[in-house]
Amino acid sequence: MTKRIHVCVAWPYAAGDRHIGHLAGAYLPPDIFARYHRLAGNQVLMVSGSDTHGTPITLRADRDGTSPAQVVEHYHGRFVQGFQQFGLTFDLYTHTDTQNHWDVTHDLFLRHLERAYIYKAVQQQLYSVDDQRWLPDRYVEGICPFCGFESARGDQCDNCGRTYDAVELKHPRSKLSGGTNIEARPTEHFFLDLGKATDFLIEWLNRPDKADWRPNVINFARAQAESRELRGRPITRDLDWGITIPVPGYDDKRIYVWYDAVIGYLSATKEWASITGQPEAWLDWWQEGAPGLESYYFIGKDNIPFHAIIWPSMLHAYGPIQDDGTDSAWLKLPSDVPANEYLTLGDFKFSSSFGNVISINEAAESYQVDAWRYALTAMAPEANDSEFTWQEFVRRVNTELVANWGNLVNRVLNFTYKRFGGRVPEPQALDEADQALLETIRDGFAGVGALYEARKFKAALDATLRLSQEVNRYLNEKAPWQQIKSDAAGAGTSLYVCIQAIDWLKVLFAPVLPFSSQQVHHFLGYDDRLFGHQYTDVVTDARGQHLVLRYDGSQAAGRWEATSLQPGQALRQPETLFDKLDESVVDQELARMGIN
Numbered sequence: 287m288t289k290r291i292h293v294c295v296a297w298p299y300a301a302g303d304r305h306i307g308h309l310a311g312a313y314l315p316p317d318i319f320a321r322y323h324r325l326a327g328n329q330v331l332m333v334s335g336s337d338t339h340g341t342p343i344t345l346r347a348d349r350d351g352t353s354p355a356q357v358v359e360h361y362h363g364r365f366v367q368g369f370q371q372f373g374l375t376f377d378l379y380t381h382t383d384t385q386n387h388w389d390v391t392h393d394l395f396l397r398h399l400e401r402a403y404i405y406k407a408v409q410q411q412l413y414s415v416d417d418q419r420w421l422p423d424r425y426v427e428g429i430c431p432f433c434g435f436e437s438a439r440g441d442q443c444d445n446c447g448r449t450y451d452a453v454e455l456k457h458p459r460s461k462l463s464g465g466t467n468i469e470a471r472p473t474e475h476f477f478l479d480l481g482k483a484t485d486f487l488i489e490w491l492n493r494p495d496k497a498d499w500r501p502n503v504i505n506f507a508r509a510q511a512e513s514r515e516l517r518g519r520p521i522t523r524d525l526d527w528g529i530t531i532p533v534p535g536y537d538d539k540r541i542y543v544w545y546d547a548v549i550g551y552l553s554a555t556k557e558w559a560s561i562t563g564q565p566e567a568w569l570d571w572w573q574e575g576a577p578g579l580e581s582y583y584f585i586g587k588d589n590i591p592f593h594a595i596i597w598p599s600m601l602h603a604y605g606p607i608q609d610d611g612t613d614s615a616w617l618k619l620p621s622d623v624p625a626n627e628y629l630t631l632g633d634f635k636f637s638s639s640f641g642n643v644i645s646i647n648e649a650a651e652s653y654q655v656d657a658w659r660y661a662l663t664a665m666a667p668e669a670n671d672s673e674f675t676w677q678e679f680v681r682r683v684n685t686e687l688v689a690n691w692g693n694l695v696n697r698v699l700n701f702t703y704k705r706f707g708g709r710v711p712e713p714q715a716l717d718e719a720d721q722a723l724l725e726t727i728r729d730g731f732a733g734v735g736a737l738y739e740a741r742k743f744k745a746a747l748d749a750t751l752r753l754s755q756e757v758n759r760y761l762n763e764k765a766p767w768q769q770i771k772s773d774a775a776g777a778g779t780s781l782y783v784c785i786q787a788i789d790w791l792k793v794l795f796a797p798v799l800p801f802s803s804q805q806v807h808h809f810l811g812y813d814d815r816l817f818g819h820q821y822t823d824v825v826t827d828a829r830g831q832h833l834v835l836r837y838d839g840s841q842a843a844g845r846w847e848a849t850s851l852q853p854g855q856a857l858r859q860p861e862t863l864f865d866k867l868d869e870s871v872v873d874q875e876l877a878r879m880g881i882n
């Protein structure tokens with residue numbers, strides 16, 4: 287049965303460039319997963335967008351002397367450009383300042399209120415006497431009440447990942463003025479009652495389908511739920527930037543960004559359905575128990591509480607979307623939240639708080655996108671924090687990607703193109719070695735496919751490289767450049783076997799290396815495209831116009847299967863697939879970053 291794979295990607299704040307750590311941790315993995323499932327013939331819907339609310343954006347606007355809307359427009363545009371350059375096949379990449387997103391957020395808010403998962407209470411909020419204003423979450427910094435980290439943010443600690451109320455911070459200081467003349471004052475707000483969702487969470491997090499969740503995710507979530515310490519969490523703030531509260535009397539307050547940002551997965555699906563002219567189609571992607579539906583949330587580890595605790599609670603709290611009393615009347619809970627650890631640089635964390643170390647946009651301009659996609663997947667922080675170094679980048683590109691796969695393609699296709707009249711040679715009867723090699727590579731569709739499906743992308747890439755190495759070994763043993771001197775037909779058979787293997791390997795590599803696989807496809811003489819194409823569009827609604835990134839897969843011809851290569855097929859003049867990097871890259875890049 288064809289599956290429906292809903293790929294949900296973390297929503298970045300439009301307050302600063304995304305860097306290669308974010309790419310390795312949160313953006314590349316979902317695209318690899320989506321591309322694999324597109325090739326496998328499943329229906330895929332990959333959505334995300336820029337988070338346009340939240341104090342990182344208003345803080346940035348205050349600091350730059352501009353408006354939040356201008357900050358959003360600038361960075362949202364940069365994200366769309368960078369994601370397109372890196373080939374991230376979003377079916378819709380939108381943002382949260384749209385009428386659609388406001389409507390969906392209001393709908394959830396009112397449902398949660400009606401079902402008593404939202405309540406009102408007076409709380410203490412930090413007020414800066416120096417600045418004469420409230421200090422919602424990121425306007426304040428202090429010492430983490432749980433682990434003692436010195437620069438903990440107002441809503442969450444970057445060190446231990448715990449979330450808390452800003453009033454719990456020790457020694458708070460204003461991010462605007464640095465002032466410490468801060469007092470807690472009473473103010474009325476709305477709260478999401480996570481305590482009320484605790485029994486549901488404990489039951490859900492212990493269902494058997496959680497067996498293949500990453501240990502870091504499931505252990506964290508179970509510990510939070512089973513501690514029974516979850517409590518009401520404020521979802522409104524004393525701010526003037528953000529989504530309004532759909533209840534009279536709260537004009538000077540706004541919905542707090544963490545509540546509306548996760549709703550983006552649902553609202554983006556609805557926006558996609560609407561702009562593709564099938565407004566009810568979102569239900570196919572959101573009904574619990576819909577046939578073949580699976581949903582995956584690709585995030586960094588700092589987002590685990592929001593996706594494994596809070597968002598499932600919000601979906602549950604919404605209640606039935608239809609009144610027929612069946613399971614499928616409820617909103618779909620996450621099938622998996624494959625959160626990654628951090629990709630670190632040197633000794634400090636690869637976080638935008640430390641400045642824009644290597645932005646996605648710069649990365650796309652500096653080296654081949656597939657070289658980045660290869661290296662960042664090979665170094666991906668799937669199970670542990672891992673370290674990015676330029677030495678490692680150069681080493682992986684040169685000794686693995688170029689030496690193994692790139693050279694195989696170039697050697698085989700160049701030689702065949704020159705010596706066999708630019709056509710795939712006609713093979714003679716295949717000997718045991720020929721058959722064994724082809725069988726090994728053909729088996730890769732099952733073996734490598736299972737790894738992609740299990741979100742084990744490093745392992746999938748490793749396995750594919752080993753297969754490519756097998757073809758190199760075969761090529762060196764057969765040595766068609768020697769063979770041709772005495773047995774031209776035998777050389778043709780060896781090359782045919784290699785080209786058939788390359789034809790399959792290009793598909794096995796394609797989820798990670800879509801651009802170079804397309805090039806190989808082209809060299810092999812095919813005219814169609816393995817994947818569809820990305821494009822930008824402008825959507826207009828009652829809140830104005832917004833730029834979106836989209837994907838059209840209707841012309842995609844790639845299939846996750848061992849298709850037969852036709853002898854005699856005309857090849858195209860091959861070109862070098864990957865550039866070998868000069869060792870001087872390391873020093874140049876470190877100097878550019880101001881290191882050493």
Ligand SMILES: [Zn+2]
Nearest residue numbers: 430433443446
């Ligand atoms: Zn902490």
